[in-house]
Amino acid sequence: MGKERVLIVDDEPMVLDMVSAYVSHIGFEPVTARTGKEVLERLRNEPFPILVTDIKMPEMDGFELMEKVKSEFPDIHIIAMTGHGASYTFTDVVTAGATDYLNKPFTLDEMMAKLNRVSRERELIRDLKQKSAELGSANEELQRLNNLKSIFVSGVSHELRTPLTVIKEFISLMLDGHGGTLTEDQREYLGIAHKNILRLTNLIDTLLDFSRIESGKGLQLKFESARLTEIVEDASITLSQMLEEKRIEFENRLDPDMPPVLIDRNRLVEVFINLINNAMKFTPAGGKITIDTRGLTESRDYLKVLVGDTGIGIPPEDLPRVFDRFYQAQSTGISMGSGLGLAITKEIIEGHQGLIRAESRLGYGTSFLFTLPLLGANNIFRLIIQPMLVEAEKDGLSFSMIRIKLWDPKMKKDAALSYDSWGSVKYALQKMVRSVDTIVPFPNSLIYIFSFIDGKLAREIGERVEVKLTQGGYLPKGTEVQSKNYSYPLDTGSVEDFLKGCRQLIKTE
DSSP states (O other): OOOOEEEEEOSOHHHHHHHHHHHHHHTOEEEEESSHHHHHHHHHHSOOSEEEEESOOSSSOHHHHHHHHHHHOTTOEEEEEEOTTOSSOHHHHHHTTOSEEEESSOOHHHHHHHHHHHHHHHHHHHHHHHHHHHHHHHHHHHHHHHHHHHHHHHHHHHHHHHHHHHHHHHHHHHHTTTTOOOOHHHHHHHHHHHHHHHHHHHHHHHHHHHHHHHTTOOOOOOOEEEOHHHHHHHHHHHHHHHHHHTTOEEEEOOOTTSOOEEEOHHHHHHHHHHHHHHHHHHOOTTOEEEEEEEEEOTTSSEEEEEEEEOSSOOOTTTGGGTTSTTOOOSSSOOOOTTSOHHHHHHHHHHHTTOOEEEEEETTTEEEEEEEEEBSSHHHHIIIIIHHHHHHHHHHTOOEEEEEEEEEETTTTEEOOOOHHHHHHHHHHHHHHSOTTSEEEEETTTEEEEEESOOHHHHHHHHHHHHHHHHHTTOSOTTOEEEEEEEEETTTOSSHHHHHHHHHHHSOOO
16 A cells, blocks of 8 residues: 655745655655645645645635635645744634644654644544444445334234234124033133233234334324213223232222313223223232323313322333333333333324323332313314314315304204213214214314315215204204305415414304
């Protein structure tokens, strides 16, 4: 390998010869130039890793030369030779592009130290660039493997769900006596099989959720109004047998008359199942799991919900990572399952634009505190209208909001339906709209339908709903149904105007 070449420029022959001799003695190959113009011509024809330049030179001084060299050859290293008593500072020299500087007059040892330092820096930068390129290639390969993993997990999970569903249904039929009378042992064995099929189904659903998150698609949420007490009851019924077997008391302290929430019902059931299941792992026999509220957030449009237990607690070193994917707490000695339940729980809560955190004290139990959106105009805009409008704009779709109003003409006021009547009305509406549409009943007299349809189709749906609800026996006799729709971009020229129009149609009291 040949010597590393150094290009030296100075208008004084004596200095040029001295610096060349120094450079040669140190072990580099010197190449000389008398002017900045000559330096640029040489650099454009042949590469030089290091340039040593004087500052005071006629025609083109060192500052102008360094700026031009750096603009054309950014990788070159420059050592500037400066003089005592100069009007510029060393900072000015470095700012102009110099890697280092030498103060005239300088010795051979000083020149050797500067050249060796610059040479080492060049080697370091070259190694870093090589490592960066290698890391880039490795990262691309990891991304490729990660994509393959996500495709594999998603594909296998989908393939497993079908046979598991069939097995689960046939076991349920046998337990219900459709295959003949069962002995006590047969019923026990089938019960164990059924329980483990449910566990496996839940694991597959968790893997599918994880696959969607990893692929960047996120969790698809479908919002509706619901009573939180019913969500908790669904989750507790699913886990009732396990709670009984572990002899853990479960207490739902939620007020049945609390305001409805705007949530994805199935996902929220999953949240409570995950949190209760997690609490059971840390709570010994005789312990207790409690669901309660902690009032409203400062904005008063989100509800604070608490899931607490009287278990062994989570060690402080594990607490910050409980929501990490695949994280397994080592210090508890308790199996944590797949390590995805709490991670997906966090994704679901954040999908509702809520927050979740864990609090724990060893020996005193653990609490998970999270927030859920209440049914209200602001949250309808935040969680439904604005995201759907963004999607409509992105994909070039129409977007419509249909308001269904129930009116009592005798009393000349909004009709007040019972809870059961609302259930019947909602069931009827779901039969008249597409599965991708969003229906939000706003007790007790308003219903909103949000859909990627144009104004004409929105009017047709509104008229169909009026006839169906009026003639189908879903409402008290004499109740009138009035529909009104607002569409984008048909009824408005801008997104801002559309949002203003939507607010006028949405009940805010």
